[in-house]
Amino acid sequence: MTSPLPxxxxxxxxxxxxxxxxxxxxxxxxxxxxxxxGVDDQRAAYFAVxxxxxxxxxxxxxxxxxxNFSPELVARHVPAVWETASPQAVLAARARAVDATxxxxxxxxxxxxxxxxxAAELALRAAEACTPHARPLYAAHADLxxxxxxxxxxxxxxxxxxxxxxxxxxxxxxxxxxxxxEALVTHCATGKGMSPRWVLATRGWRLEDWDAACGxxxxxxxxxxxxxxxxxxxxxxxxxxxxxxxLDRAPYEHLGASGVARLTELAxxxxxxxxxxxxFPEGMIGKG
Numbered sequence: 001m002t003s004p005l006p007x008x009x010x011x012x013x014x015x016x017x018x019x020x021x022x023x024x025x026x027x028x029x030x031x032x033x034x035x036x037x038g039v040d041d042q043r044a045a046y047f048a049v050x051x052x053x054x055x056x057x058x059x060x061x062x063x064x065x066x067x068n069f070s071p072e073l074v075a076r077h078v079p080a081v082w083e084t085a086s087p088q089a090v091l092a093a094r095a096r097a098v099d100a101t102x103x104x105x106x107x108x109x110x111x112x113x114x115x116x117x118x119a120a121e122l123a124l125r126a127a128e129a130c131t132p133h134a135r136p137l138y139a140a141h142a143d144l145x146x147x148x149x150x151x152x153x154x155x156x157x158x159x160x161x162x163x164x165x166x167x168x169x170x171x172x173x174x175x176x177x178x179x180x181x182e183a184l185v186t187h188c189a190t191g192k193g194m195s196p197r198w199v200l201a202t203r204g205w206r207l208e209d210w211d212a213a214c215g216x217x218x219x220x221x222x223x224x225x226x227x228x229x230x231x232x233x234x235x236x237x238x239x240x241x242x243x244x245x246x247l248d249r250a251p252y253e254h255l256g257a258s259g260v261a262r263l264t265e266l267a268x269x270x271x272x273x274x275x276x277x278x279x280f281p282e283g284m285i286g287k288g
Contacts, residue, residue: 004257005252005253005257005260008245009252009260009264010249010251010253011241011245013252013264013267014162014165014248016264016267017123017158017161018158018161018162018165019271019274019275019279020155020271020274021158021159021162023101023102023105023280024097025046025049027100027101029096029097029101029104030045030101031045033093033094033096033097034048034090034097036093037090038084038085039081039084039085043204044078044080047066047074048078048081048082049093049094050066050137051065051087052087052088052090052091053087053140053141053143053144054087054137054140055087055140056079056087059071059075059078059079061136063075065136065137067170067173067180067183068180068181069203070204070205072204074204091144095147098152099149099151102151102152103151105273105274105277106151106273106274106277107273110270110273111151112151115269116151116154117150119150119266119267120150120151120153122262122263123154123157123158123161123263123267124146124157125254125255126251126252126254126259126260126263127142127157127160127161127164128251128254129250129253130142130160130164130250131164131250134167134171135163135164135168136167137163137166138163138166141160142160144156164248164251165248168248169240171247172240172243173240176240178236178240181205181209181213182216184205184213185213185214185217185223186217186223186233187237189223189229190234196210214227220232221233222236
């Protein structure tokens with residue numbers, strides 16, 4: 001099926017919307033709000049914040065839905081975190097943190113400006129075409145009410161678009177026969193993902209797990225002796241991204257070429273402001 005959009009238009013839009021959604025995960029505002037609830041471990045806070053829309057789920061559900069975290073790390077914090085803070089309390093804390101984070105990173109003028117209202121309208125319109133089947137994280141967040149304030153409505157829509165694409169991406173990785181750590185290794189090897197050091201520090205995997213995954217990928221001819229993608233590995237990652245684009249085309253086709261271009265422009269400008277304000281930790285992106 002031929003898409004009416006320019007090639008990779010949806011991916012380019014996602015690539016500026018997704019980081020804007022993600023800013024709160026690295027925010028001192030979220031840390032403050034979750035600590036006030038009694039959740040002072042950052043990884044426990046992340047699991048709770050992202051999973052709260054699904055209710056007080058167990059470790060198995062979080063491991064499956066998030067995919068790239070070590071099951072042992074998830075089980076260390078879930079479901080115990082719900083004994084400290086209920087999903088409803090976590091969702092309220094998340095909303096307060098997002099509000100504070102966006103105001104701090106973007107400034108009051110950007111938060112209350114007409115461009116933010118336009119971005120929210122466009123992103124929400126795109127999200128109208130997202131579908132819940134086989135997309136648990138998207139479906140859970142789609143059940144939440146849309147906030148009234150434009151900057152929070154925009155963030156809510158960004159969350160829907162991000163989780164919709166992410167759920168589809170996991171299905172593509174499954175079809176490519178890449179397990180969670182193999183997917184991380186190959187993504188890092190593209191130079192476009194998190195650094196291996198960051199993955200090991202935040203995802204709960206051990207160095208021996210990483211080395212074993214590299215060995216499996218070398219056996220498949222996807223990784224060379226230096227840890228770089230082979231021609232076959234590069235082709236597989238390209239196929240994974242292209243198929244992810246295909247499964248994620250509906251919201252952007254619904255918005256239309258001009259709408260996607262404008263949303264990309266608006267979100268891109270907001271992202272640049274957030275980056276200039278230090279939204280993400282140093283060393284997070286890139287190989288090393």
